[in-house]
Amino acid sequence: MTDDMLSWLREQIEHRVAVARAATQGSWKIGEPLPYSDPGGGISIDGDDDEVAGPGHSGGGVWKQEDAAHITFNDPRQVIADCEAALSLIKLHDDLHDCVTPTSSQVFPAGDKDEIPCPVLQRLAFSYRHRPGYRPEWAPEGATS
Ligand SMILES: [Zn+2]
Numbered sequence: 001m002t003d004d005m006l007s008w009l010r011e012q013i014e015h016r017v018a019v020a021r022a023a024t025q026g027s028w029k030i031g032e033p034l035p036y037s038d039p040g041g042g043i044s045i046d047g048d049d050d051e052v053a054g055p056g057h058s059g060g061g062v063w064k065q066e067d068a069a070h071i072t073f074n075d076p077r078q079v080i081a082d083c084e085a086a087l088s089l090i091k092l093h094d095d096l097h098d099c100v101t102p103t104s105s106q107v108f109p110a111g112d113k114d115e116i117p118c119p120v121l122q123r124l125a126f127s128y129r130h131r132p133g134y135r136p137e138w139a140p141e142g143a144t145s
Contacts, residue, residue, distance in 0.1 A: 005117055005121070005122070005125050005135070005138045006090070006117055006121060006125075008125070008133055008134070009090065009121065009124060009125045009128065010087070010090065012128045012131050012133075013083050013086050013087055013090075013128075014083075014087075016079060016083055017079070017080055017083035017084070017087075019079075020076040020079035020080045020083065021076065021080065023052075023076040024047040024050050024052050024076070025047065025048070025076055025077065026047040026048030026049065026050075026075075026077070027047070027048055027075060027077060028045055028046065028047055028052055028071065028072040028075035028076075029045070029046050029072055030043060030044075030045065030046075030065075030068045030069065030072055031043060031044030031045065031046050031051075031055065031061075032044075033055075033065065034055050036063065040054075040055055041055060042055040042061040042062060042063050043055060043061055043062045043063070043064075043065065043067075043068040044061050044062075045061070045062060045068060045071055045072060047075075053071075086124055089120065089121075089124060090121065090124070093117070093118055093120060093121055097118070099118035099119055099120050103141075106118075119140050119141070122138060122139070122140035122143075123140050123143075125138055126138070126139055126140055126143050
């Protein structure tokens with residue numbers, strides 16, 4: 001596990017995108033809900049060509065419509081796009097740059113591992129605060145968990 005926030009953040013995003021790329025690709029959709037009283041009841045999650053999770057007892061499907069909606073909204077295609085956007089934001093902040101917050105405008109030396117990175121990168125890292133290795137001292141000013 002790494003000590004500097006930017007390296008840790010890249011590791012989290014690269015791991016997340018690798019997990020998403022290994023999963024069933026395509027656009028995930030909510031299958032036809034089956035009655036919960038049925039042993040095979042519940043909600044399936046379907047990829048373009050494959051079933052991702054069968055309904056109920058038979059395939060370990062999803063019971064709540066809201067959970068199915070959450071899963072399909074966060075299908076691998078969406079996660080990969082989110083991760084690519086995050087990595088491109090990090091790339092934009094790789095070099096010495098100005099970053100503006102509501103309270104200040106400052107030049108940040110991104111890449112200097114002894115410095116706390118800019119507020120944009122702090123906020124991006126904060127979105128991964130529930131992952132192992134996140135340090136409270138990396139939290140952006142005013143952040144609450
Ligand atoms: Zn910045």
